[in-house]
Amino acid sequence: MRRLGASTRRATIEYLPAGLLLAALIAGWEAWVRIFDTRPYIMPAPSRVWTAFLETRGTLPEHITTTLSEALLGLAIAAAAGVALAAILALTPLVRRVLYPILVVSQTIPMIVLAPLLVIWFGFGMTPKVVVVALFGFFPICVSTAEGLLTADREMTGLVRSMGGGRLASLRYVEIPAALPSFFSGLKIAATYAVLGAVIGEWVGASSGLGIFITRAQTAFRVDRVFVAVAVIAVVSVALFAAVHVAARLTTPWMYVNKENKS
Secondary structure, three states, X not given: OHHHHHHHHHHHHHHHHHHHHHHHHHHHHHHHHHHHOOOXXXXXXXXXXXXXXXXXXXXXXXXXXXXXXXXXXXXXXXXXXXXXXXXXXXXXXXXXXXXXXXXXXXXXXXXXXXXXXXXXXXXXXXXXXXXXXXXXXXXXXXXXXXXXXXXXXXXXXXHHHHOOOOXXXXXHHHHHHXXXXXXXXXXXXXXXXXXXXXXXXXXXXXXXXXXXXXXXXXXXXXXXXXXXXXHHHHHHHHHHHHHHHHHHXXXXXXXXXXXXXXX
16 A cells, blocks of 8 residues: 555656646636637637537547557557567668668658558558558657667677577577567557557548548538547547556566666
8 A cells, every 4th residue: 555655646746747737728728718709610718629529429439449449450560560670670780781771761751641542552441541550650669679679788698698598598588678668668659659640541531530530520610629539639649658658567667666766
């Protein structure tokens, strides 16, 4: 109980300032709209956005489920592909010198331009949305994991080999544990962009999802419903980030113990 209380106090101290700032911004937003009598189709007040949420709460779960399914599947594919390529880059210097610059250049391609091509290639189903999410998440996962593998303790690697361990033993006992924090750092970044990637894919063509919800709201000039979708996207993205954070704590507890001891 004492440990739980300490964790609660630590979380309160860490997140309370951000919560207070967010509440102040919402209050200021409400006051601005009311004082200057801003039209709802330009900038709706938070109270009006809440009313729009209550109006659409019956249809939102279907859209959220669609977008979240695309985000999770794309994130899983990005993680698998990113880790696989990161291992190849770390283990093969020639491949790293050839592919790494190409990976960096690939990030300069705007996804909003590539999304329509994916629809042409894969149709209007879930596949192009999943591909967009995977492309969003692949790069940070791959680069972070590769850096983690490359910066593993060389003395520990030498110790494993001096005890008769081969390359696989070194990878298993030294490099993979050392790369896990970096992997989760990249996965956190990818998780925050996963829902956004799914929404971008849905803008191009979909029958369900938060992207199509936003498109319909814009067509009807319901800016309040657009803000509802934005708020939902933010909440779902934060939830994904938090889920990855919990997974990181469970998988690499020693990293967080060290941080807590230092603080």
